[in-house]
Amino acid sequence: MSIMTDVSPSAARRRSVPRFVWVIAAIVALYLVAGVITPSFATFDNMLVIVRAASITGIVAIGMSYVTISGNLFALSAAALGAFLAVIFALAVGHLGFAAGLAATLLVAILAGMAQGLSISVVGNPIITTLAFSTVFRGLAALFSGNSIVRIDSDIALALGTGRPLGVPTQSWAFIALALVSWALIRRARLGRLLVLSGANPQTAIASGLNVRLATVVAFVALSVGVAIMAVFTVSQFSQAKADLFAGYDFDYIAAVLVGGIALRGGQGSPLQAALGAILIALLQNFMLLNGFTAGLRMTVVGGLVLLATGAFHLLQRRLR
Amino acid sequence: MLRMTNISKRYGATEVLREVALEVRSGEVMALMGENGAGKSTLVKILAGIEPADAGTIEIAGEPVTIRSPRHSQAAGVAYVAQELSIVESLSVAENVFLGDTDAGLFRSPRSLSTKARPFLLKVGLEQVDPLELAENLSVAERQLVEIARLLSRKARIAILDEPTAALSDAEILRVKGAVRTLADNGCAVIYVTHRMAEVFELSTRVTVLRNGRSFPSIETASLTVDTLIEHMLGRKLEQMFPARATRMGESVVELDQCIGHGLLAPISLSVRRGEILALAGQVGSGANAVLRMLAGVLPVASGTMKLRGAAFAPHSIADSIAAKVAYCSDDRKRDGIFAVRSVPENLSAPALDRVSRLQMISPVMESRHTRGIAELFGIDLAYLTRLAGNLSGGNQQKVALGKWLGIEPDVLLVEEPTRGVDVGARAEIYRHLRSLAERGLTVIFASSDTQEVLGLADQIATFYHGRMVRVVSAESSTPESIVRDVIHPTLAA
Amino acid sequence: MNYKMSLPIAAVLLAGLCASPALAEDKGVIVAFVPSSTNPYIGQWAKGAQAKAGELGYTLKVIENNFNQAEQDSQVQQQLASGEKVAGYVWWPFENAAGVGSLRALSQSGAPVIVSNQYPIKGTEAYWTAYAGANDFLSGKTAAEILLDACAKSGVKCDKGAIIRFPAGVSAGDDRATGFQDAVKGKLDVLTVVPTAGFLEDEGYKVAAQIIPANKGQLTWLYTENDSLAGAAAQAARENGLVPGKDILIVGGTCHGDSKHVKNGEIAGTAIQSGYWEGWMAVQALGKFNTQGKVQDGETYLADNPDAPPADSDPVFKYNFLPNPAVGNSQAAYDAAKMWGKSADELCNF
Incomplete structure (x- = not known):
């Protein structure tokens, strides 16, 4: 027992490359390769188009990253909640005007997030709980809309949904702002730290006197607010809401989180990674769309990308261990 | 029967075993003693093929052997009863006795398996247990005894028992002790890891002490008292x-x-x-x-x-x-x-x-x-x-x-x-x-x-x-x- | 199991269960299997079917599945196992091909089976009494005619264009695209056919906002299979500096979604495909068969009389198609458009 050093052999080269750097590298590589193959791809206009396409999915993916980071895997209720909130927003704007409608939507979103977070701390399994909530939300959307299209006629909403300040769509501004704010919140806010620590090791968090239940509730409220923003933008853009909006989109949100390299175990990663993941997927989708890939093939490729990304990040983790 | 020499093992920066030696004869019970973290468990896991050694040699019956996996270890005649028992609750007692025994395939029927198991159960004092009973109905001590019966059935040359009595009451300990004696009487070299002084003095012929990952020459149990054994375990440099x-x-x-x-x-x-x-x-x-x-x-x-x-x-x-x-x-x-x-x-x-x-x-x-x-x-x-x-x-x-x-x-x-x-x-x-x-x-x-x-x-x-x-x-x-x-x-x- | 039924349907169903057969009014129960009415078009279909069933003295029981063929199959099994005596079935499969087994099982019960909305697969003729519903080839063809007409009228040079179609595997999408392409063969040049991942505005916008800039200066027209997608495509075109109706002609061909793009001329025109009348005519066909007792071979397009629906005394054919009357792209034309006594506004804005 003579040598008592703490430096294990691999520790010296453990200055690991942050995961988001890999995602950015993948985005740049794909952009260059696709630009060579498809000339119309590597233009500034198309770059804007891609960010625009990533925006709506990305806003929810950023919210989803809170859930993943807090150690609750992911929610399967985001799309259904989106439809419900869209209907609520459309109805409320119709009856109360834009500002009140926005406030009502956010209020319902926060309540929906709290309900899910609290249920998960009772049930314990986020997948099953949010699956159940998903049918509840979809059902409520159908009930409230009476299975018909709810139209709104609001100039403010239309401006919000179709405006392009400085030539960039409002959705993209919101996406970028949300990514930066979320990044700062997770890094710097006390609640963000609570979320990260609760996800990193819930037992240690409890043993350190932290409120893990609060972390779960906060994460789901953050997701619900993201979903509300998506719903408000979508309803504003098309001036209408339906109960079957966003059907089948849940995988897209989760895919962005996974492709962004946020560890499913929780306690690691940042919302910025989810945003980058959404951009990477939008980039790939755009490339395939322009090259006439069928929808089935596009789905397969995106699914493959998710597998590839999770596998690669897993290997990366192991190598660094 | 068994001679382990210069066994070393480290986990990352921590040296767990350093040039450890252990020697056990047929028919004897060798107590392996030491404080928590002294390296007892690591040493027996190396012998059982669960952990690889970094250095050192192992000889069994005079032949050098390489043990890199539990399979190697079993082939060399080593049987290991871990602290966490490996009894399958949904199988019968008899099936548990012959668990993992590839020869048992020849007599599959429950009746013949039970006939085959009975003598081994008898030897460990489980004569009152029905071999067709499900293992989940057995007490912890009885499960421990079934494990020992399994060792007997395999005709193991070297048996390792890692704290077999840790979770047992005094009356149950008596039965396990009897079974361990049977093992040794059958010519088995028994390595007995324990914390309990009483068992050491009642069962073992010799004691090997590990301290801070190092071993000391084995001592005849008869020449020890409780005090001298404790002194050996603790060392004198506090x-x-x-x-x-x-x-x-x-x-x-x-x-x-x-x-x-x-x-x-x-x-x-x-x-x-x-x-x-x-x-x-x-x-x-x-x-x-x-x-x-x-x-x-x-x-x-x-x-x-x-x-x-x-x-x-x-x-x-x-x-x-x-x-x-x-x-x-x-x-x-x-x-x-x-x-x-x-x-x-x-x-x-x-x-x-x-x-x-x-x-x-x-x-x-x-x-x-x-x-x-x-x-x-x-x-x-x-x-x-x-x-x-x-x-x-x-x-x-x-x-x-x-x-x-x-x-x-x-x-x-x-x-x-x-x-x-x-x-x-x-x-x-x-x-x-x-x-x-x-x-x-x-x-x-x-x-x-x-x-x-x-x-x-x-x-x-x-x-x-x-x-x-x-x-x-x-x-x-x-x-x-x-x-x-x-x-x-x-x-x-x- | 997911029987999402709106309250009135449930109430009618309860009434139907309680009613004794002695009542002269009651001609029995019609059971309709359809996907979920959370889709507004299906909701309209159920309303129309309900209205006609009530008028004819039937009780209609609508069994919805949540867009899941396995669920619909098991619903058929349960319905058949109940041994309930029915006046007939209406079959709207979620996945046409996958549902053939259930269709066969229904036909073997001896009750008449009317297939609606999903054009039957060749070779299954023995399993159903008649088809009564939309004709998606016709929808595509009508859209092509609207587009060609608009090209001629507006003086916009129409050559290259693109089709934004429903997701792969949706047979209505296949049929409309085929009907459209057959009709424009030799007249227009189809650059690309891009499938969406859905039927609504958000998907239409997503796809259009990507293919329009990618084919800048080339696209002169877009066919989108419905007006929800068309409206979103018009928005995307405007954002890319193209004025719909002037620089690019966009047609959806079925009124579905916001009519404002038709009324303000951004979409080249539309056609009424009414979910309400499709449900209505499916029940009517069943009623006709139960009264007349026979089906005539061949197909018929029900007349698109603006003021009155077709009479119950008309014969029922093997194929009975819902007409798709075209509607011009102005407020006046839209206001004037009617089908079977209901205005375009009633039929399209649900």
């Missing part, structure tokens, strides 16, 4: 490892009056003063941890009262005890002591987020000051502050797990096994820091199954055995022998 004892202590800070909770069989009364370090000495399951857990708010107090700084204290959760400036560190660091995937500063500030944030935002300046303060108090190298806690050595992880509590400026620090999985160098440091904190007025209560640690670090020692507190003595007036007697077998105490 002094430089531990800091001086408390010079002054304040008023009583923690008081327990007739407290009882899950894991305790008799009420406990204790009083601990400011600046005092109290050791709760006991083996696993002795009830020492239960006292800490009651104080931490993890374990409800069934009856009795606790006082903190003179006022009634009844925490219902960890958050309650933290609010009362009582900090608790469990013995499972990986589970609830550290955030392995987060950085050291984030670990250190976790219990004290309000002290490093302003307006709900974490201030990097305050957090850095906080972290450095703790690092200084607890001797954490500043170079580690950028690392993830999970990438640190066990000793530094423990410093982080303990040190994070300094952030809340606790009055009482409750620690289970303060140096489990920590190498000797870091141990000495942790002891030194705990003592200097005590000198500043911190009250430390720690539970430990390590006699050296108990004796070296504490001012007062409360010894525990089987859910009861044996006595409270001052460390000054205790000897290793007296402590070990108290926690291993108080009836042997004079």
Whole structure:
């Protein structure tokens, strides 16, 4: 027992490359390769188009990253909640005007997030709980809309949904702002730290006197607010809401989180990674769309990308261990 | 029959075994003894093929063998009964006896299997058990015996029993002892790992002692007394490892009056003063941890009262005890002591987020000051502050797990096994820091199954055995022998 | 199991269960299997079917599945196992091909089976009594005619264009695309056919906002299979500096979604495909068969009389198609458009 050093052999080269750097590298590589193959791809206009396409999915993916980071895997209720909130927003704007409608939507979103977070701390399994909530939300959307299209006629909403300040769509501004704010919140806010620590090791968090239940509730409220923003933008853009909006989109949100390299175990990663993941997927989708890939093939490729990304990040983790 | 020489093994930076030798003859029971962390389990796992050795040779019946997997080990005639039993509950007793035996395929029918199993069950004293009974209906002791019957059926040349009686009552221990004798009488070389003195003297022919990863030449059991065996186990170099004892202590800070909770069989009364370090000495399951857990708010107090700084204290959760400036560190660091995937500063500030944030935002300046303060108090190298806690050595992880509590400026620090999985160098440091904190007025209560640690670090020692507190003595007036007697077998105490 | 039924349907169903057969009014129960009415078009279909069933003296029981063929199959099994005596079935499979087994099982019960909305697969003729519903080839063809007409009228040079179609595997999408392409063969140049991942505005916008800039200066027209997608495509075109109706002609061909893009001329025109009348005519066909007792071979397009629905005394054919009357792209034309006594506004804005 003579040598008592703490430096294990691999520790010296453990200055690991942050995961988001890999995602950015993948985005740049794909952009260059696709630009060579498809000339119309590597233009500034198309770059804007891609960010625009990533925006709506990305806003929810950023919210989803809170859930993943807090150690609750992911929610399967985001799309259904989106439809419900869209209907609520459309109805409320119709009856109360834009500002009140926005406030009502956010209020319902926060309540929906709290309900899910609290249920998960009772049930314990986020997948099953949010699956159940998903049918509840979809059902409520159908009930409230009476299975018909709810139209709104609001100039403010239309401006919000179709405006392009400085030539960039409002959705993209919101996406970028949300990514930066979320990044700062997770890094710097006390609640963000609570979320990260609760996800990193819930037992240690409890043993350190932290409120893990609060972390779960906060994460789901953050997701619900993201979903509300998506719903408000979508309803504003098309001036209408339906109960079957966003059907089948849940995988897209989760895919962005996974492709962004946020560890499913929780306690690691940042919302910025989810945003980058959404951009990477939008980039790939755009490339395939322009090259006439069928929808089935596009789905397969995106699914493959998710597998590839999770596998690669897993290997990366192991190598660094 | 078995000769292991120069076996070495390290986990990362920690050297667990160093040039260890073990030699066992046919028909003898060799007791393998040593304190927690001395390397006993690692040594037998190497022989069983569960862990690979880094260096060393193994000879069985004079032939050198290579053991790299459990299959190699079994082929060489080694049978291993782990602390966690490998009985399949959904199979019959007879099927369990022949579990994994490839020859058993020839007589598949339950009846013939049961006929085949009966003689082996008889030998281990399970004659009253129906071989067709499901294993899930057996008691722990009976399952242990079925495992031994399995060893007999395989005609194992070398049998390893790793603490077979740890979870058994005295009457059950008798039956297991009988079965072990049968094994040896059948010509088997038996390696018997245990903590219990009584079993060593009743069963074994020779004893091999491991201490800090090194082995000592085996000793005939007949030439030993309890005292000489304890001396061998502990060695005689406690002094430089531990800091001086408390010079002054304040008023009583923690008081327990007739407290009882899950894991305790008799009420406990204790009083601990400011600046005092109290050791709760006991083996696993002795009830020492239960006292800490009651104080931490993890374990409800069934009856009795606790006082903190003179006022009634009844925490219902960890958050309650933290609010009362009582900090608790469990013995499972990986589970609830550290955030392995987060950085050291984030670990250190976790219990004290309000002290490093302003307006709900974490201030990097305050957090850095906080972290450095703790690092200084607890001797954490500043170079580690950028690392993830999970990438640190066990000793530094423990410093982080303990040190994070300094952030809340606790009055009482409750620690289970303060140096489990920590190498000797870091141990000495942790002891030194705990003592200097005590000198500043911190009250430390720690539970430990390590006699050296108990004796070296504490001012007062409360010894525990089987859910009861044996006595409270001052460390000054205790000897290793007296402590070990108290926690291993108080009836042997004079 | 997910029987999402709106309250009135449930009430009617309860009434139907309680009613005694002695009542002269009651001609029995019609059971309709359809996907979920959370889709507004299906909701309209159910309303129309309900209205006609009430008028004819039937009780209609609508069993919805949540867009899941396995669920619909098991619903058929349960319905058949109940042994309930029915006046007939209406079958709207979620996945046409996958549902053939259930269709066969229904036909073997002896009750008449009317297939609606999903054009039957060749070779299954023995399993159903008649088809009564939309004709998606016709929808594509009508859209092509609207587009070609608009090209001629507006003087916009129409050559290259793109089709934004429903997701792969949706047979209505296949049929409309085929009907459209057959009709424009030799007249227009189809650059690309891009499938969406859905039927609503958000998907239409997503796809259009990507293919329009990618084919800048080339696209002169877009066919989107419905007006929800068309409206979103018009928005995307405008954002890319193209004025719909001037620089690019967009047609959806079925009124579905916001009519404002038709009324303000951004979409080249539309056609009424009414979910309400499709449900209505499916029940009517069943009623006709139960009264007349026979089916005539061949197909018929029901007349698109603006003021009155077709008479119950008309014969029922093997294939009975819902007409798709075209509607011009102005407020006046839209206001004037009617089908079977209901205005375009009523039929399209649900």
